[in-house]
Amino acid sequence: MIDYEDTDCLLAKIRGSVVPKAIFFSLPSILIALAILIAEDLHPGFLEESGMDDIDESLMWNAMTGISAVLIAFRTRQALGRFWEGTGLLHQMRGEWFDSVSCLTSFSRDAKMKGKEKEVEEFRHTLIRLMSLMHGSALDEIGGGDDLSDNYEVLDIKGLDMDTLLFLRHCKSFKFNRVEALQHMIQVLVTANHHSGVLTIPPPILSRIYQTLSRGLVNLLNAKKIKDTRFPFPYSQVIIVLIYAHSIFTPAVMTQLVENKVVCCALSFLPVFGLVALNLIAGELEMPFGHDENDLPLQHFQEEFNYSLLMLIHEKADHIPHTSDDIEKSFDVLFQYMSPTTERQLHSHSKVYLRDSFIVRQGGDLSGDQRVRKLVTGEESSSSMMFSSSFGLGKGGAAPRKMKSEDKAPAPPALTVAVPVAPPPVTAAMVPEAASPSSTKGAASPTTPASQSPAAPGGGKDLVPAAAANLQALFDKFNEAWSKRADVQVAELKKNSEALHTTLQTMDRLFSRNTEAVLTFTQALPHELRRNTEVMAVFSETLPKMLDALLVCSSSAAPPGAARVEDGPTRLPLL
DSSP: OOOOOSSGGGGGOOTTOSHHHHHHHHHHHHHHHHHHHHHHHHSTTHHHHHTGGGTTTSSHHHHHHHHHHHHHHHHHHHHHHHHHHHHHHHHHHHHHHHHHHHHHHHHTHHHHHTTOHHHHHHHHHHHHHHHHHHHHHHHHHHHTOSOHHHHOOOSOGGGSOHHHHHHHHTTTTTTOOHHHHHHHHHHHHHHHHHHHTSSOSOHHHHHHHHHHHHHHHHHHHHHHHHHHOOOOHHHHHHHHHHHHHHHHHHHHHHHHHOOOHHHHHHHHHHHHHHHHHHHHHHHHHSOOOSSSTTSOOHHHHHHHHHHHHHHHTSTTTTOOOOOOTTOOOOHHHHHHHTOOOHHHHHTOSSOOOOOSSOEEOOOTTOOHHHHHHHHHHTSSOGGGGEEOOOOSOOTTOOOOOOOOTTTOOOOOOOOOOOOOOOOOOOOGGGSOOOOOTTSOTTOOOTTSOGGGOTTSTTGGGGHHHHHHHHHHHHHHHHHHHHHHHHHHHHHHHHHHHHHHHHHHHHHHHHHHHHHHHHHHHHHHHHHHHHHHHHHHHHHHHHHHHHHHHHHHHHHHTSOTTSOOOOSSOOOOOOO
16 A cells, blocks of 8 residues: 655656556547547548537437446445445454453463463463464455465464464365464364463453454454455446547547647547546555555554564563552642643653653652752753663564573663753852962862862862752742732733623613613503504594595496495495
């Protein structure tokens, strides 16, 4: 698999790219477009005689382009899903199998403490070799390899007994699955060591190991499903036919729309190039297992798994973590260490930032303040507080030699943290007086410390009080800075309180004003309703009279032949 970054340099990379193949398959479209344009120039009316002038007005090219795009998009989506599912299944398989080995290693610790060191060591070394061989066989099975030893490196396969190696070698002749045979061997090994007392764990808890082993095998079978099931052949065949047809009809359409030869060739090339490139990408992604440039890095997966297994047989694999002697257990103090201020970090001797390249060793039996004093006085430099903590095998390197008991270095002490306080500048109190030129020849120079001058015996005793004074001055500066900061914060708090009080007063006035307006409106509302009711009553009484007068006027103005209105007023019903 190619590791890359999204930069402009991607255009210059050829390894693993589908661009050259897509360009090669798109060149016929350019040649067809040039041939049509040259034929039209040599024989005017060639397009009309050949019937190509009707292609731009038909829906055939649009339909063909749409169908091709839909099919290629469907294949690309399926291919990307298969690719992500494949890498997820491999990581899940590795996690399940490593969890099984880690649990079995932890379960055998109790037997090792009870005097069965040889049996526990035999069980662990056999287990990691079988598991490394099973993981490599699984990758070889889905990767399509023929011989495991030629493809994936396993942990010391020659360390297994000859009967086991012969049985695994003849698995193919018996048509046995090597991964399933190895998983059965591991289960037999676990069961036998459980009965012999190497795995002193209750059976219900031990049954979880068999479950994780089976889940890893299920993930492998799901990965094999991706390898054994290709994209359906009819889909691939139809896509290829449509791409070839598209590469022929696209130049014919573009020659009707564009007369410039360069532009016509470019427009004929780009659509075909896009469809071909997407189809090639889908073909690369739909089979994520193999040895191509765009396939998953199976060799890297095997290498990482081997290093994880090596970690389980390291001499510190059975180490039980515990706290140091000068652990800080106060919640308030630990909470204070999380403050982002620089002043608190300087005086925090328990805050640590873990890095891969170093750890900080414990400063003997001294307390935190005593270690700070040693750093300030220069008796212990900050560079001597770090040492490399890396261990393990380098890539391609040999295993480290087995150390004898008398050669083994003592175990590193518990981790602590030294305060990163720089040594103070040298003051006049820390330097002896300079001797005159006529003084004794062995007198110290003005820049020589008293502890190194032969003419100043006992001068080193004055260094501790001076360092203490410097440390006290540093603490005084810290207190002064903290007091100034507190004053500034109090002033800001007072200012914010005044602004808040002003805002509350303004809101109170606005609320009072709005309350008065609401009360006035509430009082005036009944009066307005009553007045409107009286106006409506007067209007209701006047409306019938107005209608009667209107009818009388209309009857008196009617022509002689019109029908007479019946005597008596006619009232219209009011809705």
